[in-house]
Amino acid sequence: MHGAARPPIFYGLAVLFGLFVVFLYGPIATVVVLAFQGPEGGLVFPMNGVSLHWFAELFRPQSIGDIWGSFDRSIALGAIVMVATVLFSLLGGLAYRRRFPGATVLFYIVIASLVMPSVVVSLGIGAMFEMLGIERAWYSSALGAHLTWTLPFGLLIMLAVFNRFNPAYEEAARDLGAGGWQTVRYIVVPIIAPSLVGVALFGFTMSYDEIARTSQSVGALNTLPLELEAMQTNATTPVIYALGAMTTGLSLFVIGACLLGVMAVRRSRDRFGSDAGKAV
Amino acid sequence: MTITLRPPASDIGHCAADSSSARSSEAAAVRRKLPIVAYLEALPLTLVFLLFFVVPIALVVVVSFFGYETYRILIPAFTLDNFRDVFSESVTYRTYLTTVKFCTVVWAITAILGFFIAYFLAFQLRSRVSQTVLLLVCSIPFWTSIVIRMIAWIPLLGRNGLVNRGLLGMGIVDGPQEWLLYSEFAVIIGYVHLYTLMMIVPIFNSMMRIDRGLVEAATDAGASTLQVLWTVILPLSKSGVAIGSIFVIAMVMGDFVTVDVLGGGQVASVGKQIATQLSYLQFPPAAANAIVLLLAVIAMIALLVSVVDIRKEL
Numbered sequence: 264m265h266g267a268a269r270p271p272i273f274y275g276l277a278v279l280f281g282l283f284v285v286f287l288y289g290p291i292a293t294v295v296v297l298a299f300q301g302p303e304g305g306l307v308f309p310m311n312g313v314s315l316h317w318f319a320e321l322f323r324p325q326s327i328g329d330i331w332g333s334f335d336r337s338i339a340l341g342a343i344v345m346v347a348t349v350l351f352s353l354l355g356g357l358a359y360r361r362r363f364p365g366a367t368v369l370f371y372i373v374i375a376s377l378v379m380p381s382v383v384v385s386l387g388i389g390a391m392f393e394m395l396g397i398e399r400a401w402y403s404s405a406l407g408a409h410l411t412w413t414l415p416f417g418l419l420i421m422l423a424v425f426n427r428f429n430p431a432y433e434e435a436a437r438d439l440g441a442g443g444w445q446t447v448r449y450i451v452v453p454i455i456a457p458s459l460v461g462v463a464l465f466g467f468t469m470s471y472d473e474i475a476r477t478s479q480s481v482g483a484l485n486t487l488p489l490e491l492e493a494m495q496t497n498a499t500t501p502v503i504y505a506l507g508a509m510t511t512g513l514s515l516f517v518i519g520a521c522l523l524g525v526m527a528v529r530r531s532r533d534r535f536g537s538d539a540g541k542a543v
Numbered sequence: 544m545t546i547t548l549r550p551p552a553s554d555i556g557h558c559a560a561d562s563s564s565a566r567s568s569e570a571a572a573v574r575r576k577l578p579i580v581a582y583l584e585a586l587p588l589t590l591v592f593l594l595f596f597v598v599p600i601a602l603v604v605v606v607s608f609f610g611y612e613t614y615r616i617l618i619p620a621f622t623l624d625n626f627r628d629v630f631s632e633s634v635t636y637r638t639y640l641t642t643v644k645f646c647t648v649v650w651a652i653t654a655i656l657g658f659f660i661a662y663f664l665a666f667q668l669r670s671r672v673s674q675t676v677l678l679l680v681c682s683i684p685f686w687t688s689i690v691i692r693m694i695a696w697i698p699l700l701g702r703n704g705l706v707n708r709g710l711l712g713m714g715i716v717d718g719p720q721e722w723l724l725y726s727e728f729a730v731i732i733g734y735v736h737l738y739t740l741m742m743i744v745p746i747f748n749s750m751m752r753i754d755r756g757l758v759e760a761a762t763d764a765g766a767s768t769l770q771v772l773w774t775v776i777l778p779l780s781k782s783g784v785a786i787g788s789i790f791v792i793a794m795v796m797g798d799f800v801t802v803d804v805l806g807g808g809q810v811a812s813v814g815k816q817i818a819t820q821l822s823y824l825q826f827p828p829a830a831a832n833a834i835v836l837l838l839a840v841i842a843m844i845a846l847l848v849s850v851v852d853i854r855k856e857l
Contacts, residue, residue, distance in 0.1 A: 269667075270768045276663040280677070283660060286736065287684050290695030293705070297698055307703045351587040358584035366581075369589055376596045378789055380797020380840060382814045383833045387599025390606050390826050394617060407595030414591060443580075468686040474800050479821050491690045495697075495804060504698075507691040514687040 291511060298508035300501040317505035329490060330506060336401050337487040341471040343406060348413045348466030349459055355414075356421025357447070377415035381475030384411055389479035399482035408476040413469050417462045424458045457525045464521040468514055603837075607830035617826055625831035634811070635832075639839070641727070642812045646795045646843070649734040653791050654784060656735070657742025661783070662776065664743075665750035666758070678747065685740050693733050693804040700724040700732070725807030733801040738794055742787035749783030750776065789844050796840045813839075 297304075301312025321330060359366060376384070388408050392399045399405070432454060436446045452459070474488040481489060487510060494503050607625055610618040629635050660681070668674050684692060699705050700723040707719045722728055753776060761771045799814035806815070813836050820829035 272768050272772075273663075273667045276659060276667055279656075280660055280663050283656065283739070284680060287681070290699055290736070291684065291687070291692065293698050294691065294695040307698045307701055308705055308708070347587075347591075351591065354584040354586075355588040358581040358588075361578065361581040363578040363581035363585065366585075369585060369592070372592050372597060373588075376592060378793040378840075378844070379596075379600070380793055380814065380833075380836060382797045382799055382817050383603060383837055384596065384599065386817065386821060386826070386829055386833055387601075387603045388595055389821065390602050390617070390830065391599045393826065394602065394606075407591065410591045411596045414588060418588065464686070472686070472688045472690075474690055475798070478800075478818065488688060488690045491688070491694070492800065492804065495690070495694050503694065507688070507694060511687050511691055515683070518683060518686050 294504045295508045295511065297501055298504040300504070304501060306498070306501060306504075317501045318509070320500070320502045321505050321509065329485065330487075333485045333487045333490040334510075336484060337471055340401050340406060340409065340486060341467045343402070344409045344413055344470035345463050345466040347406075347410060348417045349463050351410075351414060352417030352421045352462050353452075353459065355418045356425050357451075359422055360425055373415045373418055376411045381412070382479075384408060385476045385479035388476075392480075399480055401477075401481050401484060401486060404480040404482065405477050405486065408480040409470045409473055412473060412476050413466045416465045416469070420458060420462050420465070424455050428455070457528055460521050460524050460528075464518065468517055471517075472514065603830045603833055606826055607834050609827040609830075611825060611827045625828045626835075628828055629831050629835055634816070638811045638813050638816050641810065642796060642814075643839075645727070645731060645734065645812065646792055648731055649738065649795050650788060650791055652731075652735050653739045653742045654788060656739050657746055657787055658777075658780070658784065660739075661743050661746035661750055661780070662772065665747055665753075666776065678743075681740055681743055689737060689800065690804065692736060693801055696729060696733060696736070696805060697724065700729055725805070725809050727806070727810055729805040729807075730802055730810055730812075733805040734795055734798070737801065738791050741790040741794065742784070745786040745790075746780050746783035749780045753779045785847055785850075788847055792843050792847070793840055796836065796843070 296310070297306070297308070298317055299313050299315070300310060300317060301314045302316040304311035359370075385408060388404050389399060392404050397403070428451075432450050433446050436450045441449065472488055473486075474492060477486055477489060485493065491503070491506065491510075494506075606617065608621050608623070610620040610622050610624070664674055664677055664681075668677065697704070701707070702719045702721065702724070704724070706723055707716075710716045710720065711718075757775055757779070758771055761775050766774065797814045798812065799818040802810050802812045802815045803818070806812075813832065817829045817832050817836070820832065
């Protein structure tokens with residue numbers, strides 16, 4: 264098939280794909296460009312000079328809202344959610360390698376959480392804390408809300424990973440006298456490390472950007488996406504674009520770091536990995 | 544990333560049965576005898592979903608029958624007033640009509656767009672590397688801020704935005720078009736922008752599982768590219784379309800953030816209505832509204848599942 268002429272439909276679809284990519288990235292690119300507006304520049308084009316004025320404005324004390332407080336909370340919450348998502352998904356994935364009563368019910372609950380309209384989850388958690396008389400906060404109610412969103416993705420990835428996992432590696436470890444914990448720690452986890460990085464990426468970025476499930480569960484102190492949403496209704500200067508460019512930059516940095524991490528693991532495996540089992 | 548809608552526990556038995564080594568089936572037997580370990584491993588997950596999903600959803604049901612007053616948020620009671628209010632107000636029907644309209648339009652656009660993009664990635668690209676790279680290009684925005692991705696449409700669609708300037712510059716319109724932003728149009732653009740990936744990934748996944756021999760056989764038998772697409776690939780990727788549709792419908796039906804940012808108070812959806820009630824701390828009417836919304840979503844998903852038997856397709 265290689266080298267054969269492309270069917271005409273290929274070119275049509277390539278154009279469609281190109282337009283889709285422009286549609287996908289164009290708006291974000293506009294925001295990033297407008298963030299560099301000159302000090303006199305407005306919310307729309309044309310550019311009125313080029314400057315870092317609006318980025319500097321971000322660091323000035325209380326220009327608008329509680330940017331840095333919400334930023335710190337979002338980072339902290341994202342980090343907690345990331346660790347919990349990796350840990351709980353890994354454990355859950357291990358659990359699903361055995362049969363256990365209730366496995367099917369738990370699986371459907373997880374799927375239900377994935378497709379449940381976020382506003383309903385958010386409302387439920389808000390109502391629960393209200394009834395218990397506990398103050399809603401980012402580290403309690405919002406943490407729970409985020410986990411109902413990140414864990415389904417984490418568990419599904421882990422299930423896919425363990426579906427393809429060759430149990431011979433564990434058997435070999437056991438034959439050599441490794442205990443259960445040693446097998447997991449030295450055999451299973453290193454083998455699935457790239458997928459765990461993937462789950463961590465999902466966990467952090469989905470929490471860091473989450474807004475719908477957070478809205479009713481966060482309490483008095485906002486996370487960054489909620490702060491941004493509140494800001495945009497009365498934003499009059501490009502400082503909101505500077506904030507948008509910054510937070511997008513951070514997301515891209517995290518994604519890039521994860522991709523590089525996975526690639527580095529692969530490369531070092533190619534270089535140092537044993538050829539055991541290759542002949543089979 | 545493989546998404547399956549099937550409880551995976553049933554696969555484990557096959558794995559153990561397939562293995563010819565006596566030791567591994569012995570190990571499997573030991574594993575089966577010790578569900579306690581599996582329980583401990585599943586415990587954190589179970590607790591999180593019990594505490595932050597099952598109980599809250601049950602509470603939404605309970606609270607929907609509660610009474611409320613201005614200064615007391617929740618008054619335990621059993622009243623159908625909240626539901627009566629939901630169904631007696633004409634605004635409910637208007638918002639549901641708008642929401643269902645959004646759902647239908649966005650579903651149609653994302654399904655068609657998602658199908659052709661997935662087809663391009665899965666069947667028209669010839670190397671694994673280009674497939675991976677282009678799929679990554681599609682999915683990177685998924686990991687960036689939803690709010691920013693919506694705000695980003697404002698300088699484009701606004702009164703003095705790029706689109707209006709372009710249209711004016713080309714002489715297509717006489718004055719700035721007001722319907723581009725803070726309108727149903729803007730909300731739909733926002734949804735398509737956010738959720739097309741939710742279609743691409745599952746459709747791509749099911750397309751990658753299609754046996755290439757079938758395509759070759761159809762081509763050898765004289766089918767054109769379009770005939771192959773319509774009679775071979777589309778039926779075999781129905782499960783992906785169905786899973787993507789469930790995602791998109793669930794997202795759009797319950798959304799209030801996109802409507803808030805891009806609708807700018809001009810557009811009301813069910814999610815937005817619930818969020819507004821909650822901002823006034825009116826939990827019981829919001830809960831009643833949420834239950835009705837939930838039933839509508841379940842009905843739509845059930846309809847979808849009845850058209851395409853997902854478990855059979857996978």
